[in-house]
Amino acid sequence: MDTKTQLNDAMKEAMRAKDKVAKRTLTMVRAAIQQSEKDRRAELDETAVLAILQKELKSRQETITEATKAGRDDLVADTEEEILILKKYLPEAMPAEELRALAEEVIAELGASALTDMGNVMKVLIPRVAGRAPGGDISKTVRELLEG
Template identity: 40%
Template sequence: MTLKQTLTEDMKAAMKSGDKTRLGVIRLVNAAIKQKEVDERVELDDPAVLAVLEKMVKQRRDSISQFDAAGRADLSAIEHTEMAIIEHYLPAKLGEAAILDAIDAAVAETGASGPADMGKLMAVLKPRLAGQADMGEVSKLVKQRLAG
């Protein structure tokens, strides 16, 4: 079952159970997926759907930090709830050791040796780690690996 099908089934279940919060978030996710499909005139596969979900989680994180800074705990709590529902559909996050292993494997595969090869290395790592790691964190680790 694809991720889009899973979302549709979960939306139906949320309707039946009366879970308005979950239903609202899944509808937001489906709308974001549909918008991307319409904009790009393509049918999104699971990796592309994961990218949409990751973007939505990142937006929630940004909102949470802004709401916390403004002292709006009520709005921050709503964003936390939405983020938890969206993260349910993302694969489990890799630990730092697993990310470093993936970086080492990509370095061996590409022959990257210095900071100039960072783009080449990230191009290999991004599809492999999509949905499993924060790419900002991966980028920091790659910089460290290539610098030292």
């Protein structure tokens, strides 16, 4: 079952269970997906849906940071609950060792040897990782490997 279908089913379940946090979270994610589909004028594939989920997750992690600084413990608790809901629909995070091995494989395939090749490596590597690792981690790993 694809992620969009899972989100729709979970939304119905949250409404039946009267789970306000889950309903609110899933509504926002579905709205982001629908908006992206409208903007592109096309149905999103699984990779694009996972990218939206990652973006929503990152947004909530930033919210926790800001709410903690402001002393808003109530907002932190709600946002942590939203993060747990979002993580249910994301694939298992890729271990750093696996990411490094995949990056080394792509670098070898392309014959990349300098930092100037980083864009080409990222272009090939990101679709292979497909939402299982944050972009910052991918970039950091590739940079370390290319720098030596």
